[in-house]
Amino acid sequence: MLYLHVPKTAGTTLIGLLEEQFQPEEICALEAWLDLPKYDVDYSPFRFLRGHVAFEIGKVLPRPLRIVTMLRDPIERTLSNYEMMRRQPTDPWHLVVKDMSIGEFVASPLTRHLFENTQTRLFGSTWDIQRITDISAEKERIPADLLDVAKDRLAGCDFVGLTERFQESLDLLTYTFGWFPRSDIESRNVAPVGRLQRDELTPNVLHQLEDRVHLDLELYRFAETLFAERRAAMVNDLLRVHWRSSWAGLHIDQANADFCAGWAGVGWYGREIHPDHGCFRWIGPGVTATVWLPLPAARHLTVRFRVIAACSEATLEGLQFTVNGEPIDLSTSHHARTGQLFAGRIPPKALQLDNQIAELTWTLPHTRKPGEWMPGNPDPRALGLALNLIQIIPA
Numbered sequence: 001m002l003y004l005h006v007p008k009t010a011g012t013t014l015i016g017l018l019e020e021q022f023q024p025e026e027i028c029a030l031e032a033w034l035d036l037p038k039y040d041v042d043y044s045p046f047r048f049l050r051g052h053v054a055f056e057i058g059k060v061l062p063r064p065l066r067i068v069t070m071l072r073d074p075i076e077r078t079l080s081n082y083e084m085m086r087r088q089p090t091d092p093w094h095l096v097v098k099d100m101s102i103g104e105f106v107a108s109p110l111t112r113h114l115f116e117n118t119q120t121r122l123f124g125s126t127w128d129i130q131r132i133t134d135i136s137a138e139k140e141r142i143p144a145d146l147l148d149v150a151k152d153r154l155a156g157c158d159f160v161g162l163t164e165r166f167q168e169s170l171d172l173l174t175y176t177f178g179w180f181p182r183s184d185i186e187s188r189n190v191a192p193v194g195r196l197q198r199d200e201l202t203p204n205v206l207h208q209l210e211d212r213v214h215l216d217l218e219l220y221r222f223a224e225t226l227f228a229e230r231r232a233a234m235v236n237d238l239l240r241v242h243w244r245s246s247w248a249g250l251h252i253d254q255a256n257a258d259f260c261a262g263w264a265g266v267g268w269y270g271r272e273i274h275p276d277h278g279c280f281r282w283i284g285p286g287v288t289a290t291v292w293l294p295l296p297a298a299r300h301l302t303v304r305f306r307v308i309a310a311c312s313e314a315t316l317e318g319l320q321f322t323v324n325g326e327p328i329d330l331s332t333s334h335h336a337r338t339g340q341l342f343a344g345r346i347p348p349k350a351l352q353l354d355n356q357i358a359e360l361t362w363t364l365p366h367t368r369k370p371g372e373w374m375p376g377n378p379d380p381r382a383l384g385l386a387l388n389l390i391q392i393i394p395a
Helices: 011-019 033-038 055-059 074-087 102-107 118-124 132-136 146-155 163-177 203-212 214-245 313-317 348-353
Strands: 002-004 027-029 048-051 067-071 159-162 272-274 278-282 288-294 301-310 320-323 331-335 339-345 357-363 385-394
Touching: 002 011, 002 055, 011 048, 011 067, 011 163, 033 132, 055 118, 067 163, 067 214, 074 102, 074 118, 074 163, 074 203, 074 214, 102 203, 118 146, 118 214, 146 214, 159 163, 159 214, 163 214, 203 214, 214 288, 288 385, 301 313, 301 357, 357 385
Parallel strands: 002 048, 002 067, 027 048, 067 159
Antiparallel strands: 272 278, 278 385, 288 357, 301 339, 301 385, 320 357, 331 339
């Protein structure tokens, strides 16, 4: 694992949690990027590396990486970095920055490289290196599509957190790697109260700063979207786990999907009511739909479902159906009034994966708008199959 530590993103605090997951002898703190060639280190024995390094370090390390990182709003990150340089005499830029106003810091050609799209460059810049010693001889290359490269690499990281949502980031981090959740992490290297705030900047300085970090602003917005998607997936998974646990220890004779209430599925449109068929649901707009049902206690089980309408004959002919990922061989029987009934035995292999809950998945060749097979129908939805019965019963 590599913790790619973007400076001033609450990394010192995060390191405490990360290092606790590894034995002390498995941990290696990397030198700063340009200083790495000065040290002859065999990194292969270590399981956790951390440091202020570029994404391209993966080219020269002995094995593939699982990458963890945190991003921060670039305006706040710049202000925090500026204040740190001014207050810490040990900082190499202290003498240069200590008497600078924030306006001078932002405008000066001498200091702008310290914050100008730093986060995007760490992820998107390229280095023509094959070994660590090459770093000292090569220079950073900024591709024309720097932002796109940075986004692609960021999306490939195993974890991306946000400093502004630190506790939520910890939750997602521990969930991602299966670690015990933590809410008691001690904050370290926190800036003193009273540091310069964004709303204290003049409009002109703020505009200049935004211009200097415009790519970082775009990358941060991308990271926010990525974080929201992954956190939503986490919450959804945890809710499903909680739902599964509610069935633990219960014994049922048969399982029926409730088309009228309490729907446990995704990839379906909302409940509809037909005068003859009662409650039913369409698969759509995508071509995949899933329902979760508790498993009856019997050793040999049959799954059945009834289709009352289809967007095409090809949809029925191309239907693929699985239980817990195992394909089911289906037989069919057609009734003019009630629809087409599909049934199949659930193989023992599918039951071994989960002895409490079955995941039923339908995959269709396509969905279509009703107007394509019923001219004049204004329904804008893309529909696949309409079902009004799904059940698992003893064979």
